[in-house]
Amino acid sequence: MLEKLELSYKPRLPHNRSRGIGIIGAGEIVREAHLPAYRMAGFNVVGITNRNAARAEELASAFQIPKVYETVEELLSDPDIEIVDIALTAELQPEIVRQATLAGKHVLCQKPLGASYETAKSIVDMCAAAQVVGAINQQMRWAPGIRASHDLITKGLLGELTQASIQVNIKTKFENWPFLQSIETLEIMYHSIHYMDSIRFLVGDPIAIYADGVKYPGQACTGETRTLIHMIFPGETRGLIHDNHNNWAAQDDWYATFRFEGTKGIIKGTNGALYNYPQGREDTLQFMSKDIVSDCWIAPKLEGKWFPHAFMGTMGELMCAIEEGREPENSVADNLKTLQMVFAAYRSMKEGRLVALDEIQ
Numbered sequence: 001m002l003e004k005l006e007l008s009y010k011p012r013l014p015h016n017r018s019r020g021i022g023i024i025g026a027g028e029i030v031r032e033a034h035l036p037a038y039r040m041a042g043f044n045v046v047g048i049t050n051r052n053a054a055r056a057e058e059l060a061s062a063f064q065i066p067k068v069y070e071t072v073e074e075l076l077s078d079p080d081i082e083i084v085d086i087a088l089t090a091e092l093q094p095e096i097v098r099q100a101t102l103a104g105k106h107v108l109c110q111k112p113l114g115a116s117y118e119t120a121k122s123i124v125d126m127c128a129a130a131q132v133v134g135a136i137n138q139q140m141r142w143a144p145g146i147r148a149s150h151d152l153i154t155k156g157l158l159g160e161l162t163q164a165s166i167q168v169n170i171k172t173k174f175e176n177w178p179f180l181q182s183i184e185t186l187e188i189m190y191h192s193i194h195y196m197d198s199i200r201f202l203v204g205d206p207i208a209i210y211a212d213g214v215k216y217p218g219q220a221c222t223g224e225t226r227t228l229i230h231m232i233f234p235g236e237t238r239g240l241i242h243d244n245h246n247n248w249a250a251q252d253d254w255y256a257t258f259r260f261e262g263t264k265g266i267i268k269g270t271n272g273a274l275y276n277y278p279q280g281r282e283d284t285l286q287f288m289s290k291d292i293v294s295d296c297w298i299a300p301k302l303e304g305k306w307f308p309h310a311f312m313g314t315m316g317e318l319m320c321a322i323e324e325g326r327e328p329e330n331s332v333a334d335n336l337k338t339l340q341m342v343f344a345a346y347r348s349m350k351e352g353r354l355v356a357l358d359e360i361q
Helices: 028-041 053-062 072-076 093-102 117-130 144-154 187-203 310-324 332-351
Strands: 020-024 044-049 083-086 106-109 134-136 161-169 208-214 226-232 238-244 255-262 265-270 284-289 293-298
Touching: 020 028, 020 072, 028 044, 028 053, 028 310, 044 053, 044 072, 072 093, 083 093, 083 310, 093 106, 093 117, 106 310, 117 134, 117 332, 134 310, 134 332, 144 187, 144 255, 144 265, 144 284, 161 187, 187 208, 187 226, 187 238, 187 332, 208 332, 226 332
Parallel strands: 020 044, 020 083, 083 106, 106 134, 161 238
Antiparallel strands: 161 255, 208 226, 226 238, 255 265, 265 284, 284 293
16 A cells, blocks of 8 residues: 555645736735745736835845736726735734725635634625635645645544644744734734644644643743643544744754644654744655554655745635635635634633633634
């Protein structure tokens, strides 16, 4: 069986890659991930706009983007644009989605979908009312290690899932993003949200969350930068996310690992993007399964990394959904479950108790 085993983990791309994309925002994530990924995929970026026009001009020059718009309204009025890629902070997103959906554009929203569950639900309702496709840029689902793990789990090689864990111990300079300095909901809302979404993708929806989040002495930011998140799934399955962004040791002490266990198999690996951000390195993955071999690790070679390769996945899935007339896997409606996890975690932190996801409505 080992000789026949092929892992399916690379992003699926649409047949038609010519649909016009307009990008709103020209920050670091657009420069380091969105645009490099779209260039690799052969997507058609028609234009870009940003409050700081010089930054939009700079990216347009670097990535051969033909149009730079002075305003969001100008971008939305361009008939060459079918999809609006929103790369803005959560509080700005609802108004942009409102304008874009009224203009009949499909949208790829930035995470978090909303600063509150109610706001996120309003975005889902806007997309439904306008009958446009709305997707969320929760791209870690397409990171090579996570996608390959999903393929192994789908093939049944882990059996019944029992445990999912992601552990990160690195140094993150959150103060480099000015909008994060004063926000009270920091680490879970803007980082561990990816791990929650990825574990949901692999294991399914949890029923309850217990979380703890604290600061680090002397940190520059207002919100939490160290978190522990315990996830309870139906039956005997459990999940754990442990994040520390204050590791002051040299980078050879940093780690970003994942491990997924079942009754028949185990997967373990590394999230290469976090070992030398933003350059990063390729993900690694090892697994064993009683269906193949249970006394040694199999280590397939993975190509690509979270940044930028996974960004082909989120936009590619949106385009495939438009092409095939269906909801995307990363739809804004699906993302409400991830946000239930996020807001349940914050309620748990505040009240010091286990919080059921159905409390978040």
